[in-house]
Amino acid sequence: IQAASLTTATRLRPVHVLVGTGGGYVGYWQYGKYKDRELERQGIEVPPHVANEMEVALYKSIPTRLLSRAWGRLNQVELPMWLRKPVYSLYIWTFGVNMKEAAVEDLQHYRNLSEFFRRKLKPQARPVCNSHCVISPSDGKILHFGRVKNCEVEQVKGVTYSLETFLGPQTWTDISKGEDDAGSFQDLLVTKDGNQLFHCIIYLAPGDYHCFHSPTDWRVAHRRHFPGSLMSVNPGVARWIKELFCHNERVVLSGEWVHGFFSLTAVGATNVGSIRIYFDRDLRTNSPRYCKGSYNDFSYISSTNKEGVCMRKGEHLGEFNLG
């Protein structure tokens, strides 16, 4: 027995240990998913498995910003004419892009993938709905929507994040609410009695049109830029990482519409690390250096411009860029 165990130990190689542990983890993970499916089949609602602190720290340790900037550099390389059609056709096929809607359908027109990614649409491709006061600012998939309760917003069903962490402290207007009715952060945002706070989250997939427009008639008074991680915001990751949108780089535009407070926040991701706001030339996102947890404010209201930036429903507002 001693000889047998000795020969076994010498034959055991690191790769065997890796395969063994990896296989064990996958088996354990598959068994967990099997159990969830069984529970769902019996009509029992299964809470999403949210990553623990160690898993989040591990994921955040991946240099996503560096990867994102490298990905952006790569996509700025001008492609030779003969390579453009095959590269963009592969992208179109992979992500199901509908080039018939693009303002320029000729693939040779786009010098690199970055330009292709920023393509505009034919004006008639997206008619703006006139009968509703709020329209979708972009193409995408509705991750979640509804009323904001207890200052928590659901990123996907069952996984929430703090609205105050996401928007930052309410300092963009000098609210003169008395101490007693200052209440929660949510009460600070609601300016009119009887109103409620609502939210809607739209996920843009890689093949989607990546410009965004004004969702209603409103005046943009303030911009708050949070440098941050650039983790994937894929719905599967949004189900796994709580407070995901509070970790990622984002730009919060806030102001007023006919019913009071209104905000639009563009959240970056690994492959789409940069955010442009057309009327804000000073905004720089996905810079190499930033202080964790910091944000910088900018007001569009000045002594000469009391209104801020007036945006009409459907007007071009900004775009996401690769890298």
Place this chain on the structure above:
Amino acid sequence: STIVLVFEAPKDFTFNLKAGQKIRFGEALGTM
């Protein structure tokens, strides 16, 4: 990438959406 709208509106504001649905720029999100 993701876009998050947070806004105040009267109580009777309603979304005409379903979670998980595809949506395109310009389509209605909701109304009073």
